[in-house]
Amino acid sequence: MSSKEMTLNAAATPLRHRLFDFLYKWGMLITVALLIAGFGLASDSFLEPNNIINILRSIAIVTVIAVGVSVSLTVGGFDLSVGSTASLANALVISLFVWYGMNSVEAIALTLALCTLIGLFNAFLIVILRIPDMLATLATLFIIQGVAMTYSFGGSITENMVMPSGDMAEGAIPAGFGLLGQVPVIVIIMLVVTAAAQLALSLTTHGRRMYALGGNPEAARLSGIRTTRYRVLAYVIASLLAGLGGILLASRIGSSQVNAGGGYLMDAVAAAWIGLSLAGSGKPNALGTLVGAVLLGVLQNGLVMLSVPYYAMDIIKGLVLALALAMTYVQRR
Template structure:
């Protein structure tokens, strides 16, 4: 095998794994490759993928964001409460909901960059704060979403799911940020060597504010998409989704030590998780065993990342 081929497989291992998984499931279940099922896989992957795109920014800087699931729920609750209970026009309520996600991200970054808290602790605290605020605002009960926003969970022409379109758009935005903007280049530099990035003139603390604000904003979009699918904002929605988001980023080839990651890889990672769950459901595998399988896949992804870093040193 040539060195160029080895590099390609190293950078696109997740894509190869997705193709192999899809072929295996298509052989095991005749329903897997049906158009309706594949679109269903896309819908299942949408929320996790959007959350994971935001988490990609953070993980590239060698950080972690455990709060995205709770921030998603808080943003959706904010939108539903302001538009349904308070009577605010839904476009304004949507802007405020997105701003709530950004503010939560900025709060995380402030604790990390200026408070010198480890990202794990800062975002774990925000996980509890955001979830608690969602419960306080909603008084623990679901709140109906405005009809205009609920249509985000519909399909175009009864065929193409809008959540899939939103997922693709957010993925393109993430790719542009990472590949075509100064903040994106700064993320890679900070994740590669924070002190070297600082000495090269990068305002590290400022860029961390941008990074975590983006993560919070993407989480808000994911929360709105999830609530639109359910036709209501639920305070306990997206619980545990932060782990799926991180898993999708790692499976997609990003390194938890920072400096490595791509939006496309994250997209493939989210699809792998969705395809696995969908395929196991088609094969009537117990939900308990599904958790075991997903856990093994995540462990293997982290192990591969560890081995790859050791071999490069």
């Protein structure tokens, strides 16, 4: 090899590394920008304010639930039960209005308190019984899903519904509760949850300890971090945010539907994992989770506006996600 060729190879290698570094850090944002530009050119109405509002509304619940998944990831865990927890919260809060006549504050507080118990149950299975987190929360997924369906008698809960006893439900959903699921309130809640989680994980001692636990549990334990406490805390937060997502869903649709939160599980998990790559952090973070949710929301909305058949959407969705992940996770050689 000549000296000229060696010089060219030496110059090319750093350039390739810099390119991979750039894609690793910003590949997700580039993908979102390309999707927005592509759908904007393909559809005249995609960039209209009303459609942007629709996208924000559609990703709000996914983002809230996904931030909870991200919190569980910080301690090296993984919560698969968030979808069923959202379903149960959806059924609980509506039933407390319709069946028991509670006001908004009472119903929301009791629903979140019960969701806390789900997080504690997950922590018991994982921390005390030492069941692997994915298996434990998979079991919880089925348990909570069954509880939600049994509690709602296997059907919807709505105003003026006929109870199994034959009586008619006399409670009503408060008008103020319906505002939680509407723009701009639902978007503000999404942004507040994202900002609070991001600041707590990045700037507080507790957040750094959770990251340390997720990075090396044994080293974290030897350094004096109370690992059990933080693992329990992570699963409780994940369940609380899943419960909040279920409450927002109830506010948005004005009723409880069978397994209503189940459809949010995979999008929430995808958003949380996609978020790991934002700015090259390589670790769970709420801001990256929000970007992941935006990517999913833009993709879903754009495909609908282009009249892509519903049965083909998952194919395109999977391919775009694979491309986005390839841009961020490809390893330098």
